[in-house]
Amino acid sequence: MIYSGVLSAIVSALAAETIDNTSKQAWQKLYRPGHQDGLDLATLMRSGGQDGITRTDADCWVFARLHSQLIPRHWAALVAKYSTHKGRKVEAIAYLAPLVASPATRLFVAKAVTAWAIPPLRGTEGKRSTDMIVLPKAFYDMNGWDLDGRPEPTRRRWRQKINEVLDEMVGEAVVAAGEILQREGVLIDMAA
Structure with missing residues (x-):
């Protein structure tokens, strides 16, 4: 049991893939399908011995496990919301935008999903890590999202509903990820 919560496990796992480290896949050497010691990450950590897995190894393992076991919509929602991998x-x-039902145009939906996944960052542009996606301030102006010039309240309502749908997807994905991580035995039991 290594993660204090589902969200911390998700964020750590998604961040692990951006770390350039050739030993990231060391956990694979310990995993032996069909053997008792290959059932879950908690078992791997206990049985790793001298060649035990590190936190980065665990994060990579959780990444692979969630990616393989979550439905694509849930995986995409988590990646869009929490990943820093460009x-x-x-x-x-791109995967999520067509899934969002809205009376808005496809352009508006695509821009709204992008703005939700890449919120504006505080600070001066250009002074951030090059590993992060930073959109120009003008991108967040909804006037450029609707070429038909609909009223501002309509565009705000559309954006709010799109954000609600995406937030609901993330909520469902976190619950599903929690069930997977609980089964794998990698969450700290706060009740104990």
């Missing part, structure tokens, strides 16, 4: 984040946004 390519995966962009793929997740």
Whole structure:
């Protein structure tokens, strides 16, 4: 049991893939399908011995486990919301946008999903890590999202509903991830 909560496990796992470390896959050497010591991460950590797995190994293992066991919509919602990996984040946004039902145009939905997944960052542009996606301030102006010039209240309502749908997807994904992580025995039991 290594994670204090589901969200901390998700964020750690999604962050692990951006760390350039050639030993990230060391946990795979310890996992032996069909053997008693290969049932879950908690068992692997206990049985690892001298070659035990590190926190980074555990994060990579959780990443792989969640990616393989969550339904694609849930995985994409988590990646879009919490990942800092540019390519995966962009793929997740592209995956989610067509899933959002809205009376808004597809352009508006795509821009709203992107703005939800990549919120504006405080601070001066250009002074952030190059590993993060930073959109220009003008991107967040909804006037450019609707080429038909609908009223501001309509656009705000559309954006609010789109954000609610995406937040609901993330909520469902966190619950599903929690069930997986609980089964794997990697969450600290706060009741104990």
